[in-house]
Amino acid sequence: MQGRPPFKTVLAVPLHCQGCVNSVEKALSVIEGTINVECHLDSQLVEVEGTAAPSIISKVLAGIGKDCILRGSGTPNSAAVCILETHAPNVKDPIRGLVRLVQVGEKFTIADLSLKGLSPGVYQASIRQSGDISKGAASTGGVWEAGERDRGKLGQVDVDETGSGGILFDSAIDIWEIIGRSLVVSRKTDDFQPDDDTTLVGVIARSAGVWENDKVVCSCSGKTVWEERTEQIGKGMI
The missing domain is CATH 2.60.40.200 (Superoxide dismutase, copper/zinc binding domain)
Known part of the structure; x- marks a missing residue:
């Protein structure tokens, strides 16, 4: 279907310095359908607006050596x-x-x-x-x-x-x-x-829609989202 409306995707990405921000913005900005990329160094979040699938964004980040966790996509309840x-x-x-x-x-x-x-x-x-x-x-x-x-x-x-x-x-x-x-x-x-x-x-x-999931530590296990991700990968999760 042509004319797909743009939407926002937010991912947690390890950002250590301005160099990380620059490399992430450069890699994501050339994805077909991307309108805007914003990296938030303080919160370690990357916001992408456009029509690219979250899986494509994840693959591009992996290609530059960056892990990521999808924190939300679309709008609330969407x-x-x-x-x-x-x-x-x-x-x-x-x-x-x-x-x-x-x-x-x-x-x-x-x-x-x-x-x-x-x-x-x-x-x-x-x-x-x-x-x-x-x-x-x-x-x-x-x-x-x-x-x-x-x-x-x-x-x-x-x-x-x-x-x-x-x-x-x-x-x-x-x-x-x-x-x-x-x-x-x-x-x-x-x-x-x-x-x-x-x-x-x-x-x-x-x-979760965009910005609905701001969890850093799981309240039941006390683990960070990255520790949870490591466990899920071990169980075969994508």
Whole structure:
């Protein structure tokens, strides 16, 4: 879809000096669709305005040796996230994907999908009627609003020979309509089998909008966001 509205993305990035600020601003400003980049040295936050997916911004930062944590995207009550995992038994790393969703206009939501650890091929991404994942994808019901402009069908994503894939979808939906529903990524659209480790499923949950998440230390564990990130990476999170 052409003419995608711009939105803001905020990330926590280690910024040690003005040199760090300069290198980050230089790297992010050349991303296609970027309108403005602001680095906040005192709070260690980077704000990007434009149409680039958060996953693209993260990859560019990784390319210059900078780690990052997404702190928010879009505006309040406009963002969601879905962690995708296989329900196949005896899988060492069940988490295989992540979807970030940001509503940037009325009935206009962007879905930023990243996958890893899958067999190469073409996969279908769809929002399902139910948020019941007790039996994996098999208990999620049919495609949400199939037939009504097929709003629940996000589209296809290609997984390459390394087992990775990523794509940005434009969807005619509002975020509030899909909170609590599930999202499935699979080579098929129905008749899901519980032992298929290439079928991924997760529940769509509300996520922080820009500046809504200013947590530095977790109140329950006392760990910093960077310590939490290290743990999550160890568990297979993207």
